[in-house]
Amino acid sequence: MNFCNRCLYPENHALNIILDEQGVCSGCRVHEEKYQIDWTTKEKELDALLSQYKGRTGSSYDCVIPVVGTGDDFFVVDLVKNKYGLNPLLVTYNTHFSTKVGVRNLARLITELDCDHMMSTVGPDTIKEICKITLKKFGDMYWHVLAGSQTFPVQVATKLDIPLIIWGVNGWLDQVGMFSHHDRVEMTKKVRKEHAMRGVDAEALIGVSDKVTHKDLQAFTYPSDAQLEKSRVRGLYIGNYVFWDSQKQIENAITKFGYETHSQERTYNTYESIHCFNNASVHDYIKYLKFGYAKVSDHVARDIRLKRISKADGISLIKRYLNVKPKALQLFLDWVGISEEEFVSCIDPFRDPAAWQKMDDGSWFCKGSVLEAAINLHTGQELEVVDPREYKQTDLLEDQTAFNEYILLGRTYMDKRNYKAVEG
Secondary structure (H helix, E strand, O other): OOEOOOOOOEOOOOOOOOEOOOOOEHHHHHHHHHHOOOHHHHHHHHHHHHHOOOOOOOOOOOEEEEOOOOHHHHHHHHHHHHHOOOOEEEEEEOOOOEOHHHHHHHHHHHHHOOOEEEEEOOOHHHHHHHHHHHHHHHOOOOHHHHHHHOOHHHHHHHHOOOOEEEEOOOHHHHHHOOOOHHHOOOEOHHHHHHHHOOOOOHHHHOOOOOOOOOHHHHHHOOOOHHHHHHHOOEEEEHHHOOOOOHHHHHHHHHHHHOOOOOOOOOOOOOOOOOOEOOOOOHHHHHHHHHHOOOHHHHHHHHHHHOOOOOHHHHHHHHHHHOOOOOOHHHHHHHHHOOOHHHHHHHHHHHOOOOOEEEOOOOOEEEOOOOOOOOOOOOOOOOOOOOOOOOOOOOOOOOOOOOOOOOEOOOOOOOOOOHHHOOOO
16 A cells, blocks of 8 residues: 555545655645635635625525534634625534534534524434445445435525525545645535545435335435526535635634534544544544545644644554544444444445455454555655644533433533523
């Protein structure tokens, strides 16, 4: 396995990367654009774009913004509403995997920024059955989250005649350099299916189980071409127009809005994915079992590119978190109703042979990870650390150490005495 000489990403990245003649990946090369672009000009371009949608007659909302309550959501909503003056409708696909801190942060987002909000919640039994289907067919328990979160906003926009959806960062650009900032790629039906959903649309689940019908898949069914043509919905990525820096953005949300952060089992980043029990745990563990890298690799790559940690520090962090088996796995298995053996048997057919080798005794050996590679720390492509930062751990308003239940819908509060969370 070859690794990027700069950010340590493996060449078998699921989103595809290209290593150039210097052994530097396409994600790093596109990241270099951030230091070359005139962002003032880009922001003026964004202002001109958004002004076309501001104060439209016949509608209460200027745009739709998909949110789950992450720190980046605070940044986007604050920017769109308070800097550019649009009136957004916030929309959320309920993942069924919510954490207490995640529920509070979402409520905090809606409250602090004073926005209207809609949520889509699919029946729990349907979600459990879909998880079983996608685990067996694709080795993926998180398909419904990706499908729902990128379908519901478009459904709302088309039904309410809101022609603009504003997304945060284009992950395929930011992680692997699939696009350039100059391409101004927008979110479309094609992008959603080919990249976010790995080419698998809702129709692929029909006929696999008699418990899942067309009606059950409504939440994951994209509007028709006729509906899209009539509504003229477009999806803009804010990351094409501002220097996207999650760590700084979320630190601002901590200071300005009281955003809560939380430690995680499989990464050192305390800011992201904390709204969900599974994003950085079971879902991420599956990524490791399939490809030999994980979310900690994503965070290390980004922090190296932003000149915040060294390559050596990055390797140490990956070694610390990469093969951690999450405690949340048993919670997921109990919730979905399968054994760990069944779970592993669903994943095994999808292990990348470039990363994993099956041994004679039936066990698996991860031959293609940073843990096993002889990484050269001095290739000449390393970046100097100029902005070292640590991820902050805020005080939590409520204990979240137990991994004993998901929250479907929960009571929330932004201080300990609100809604009588404590007596007095």
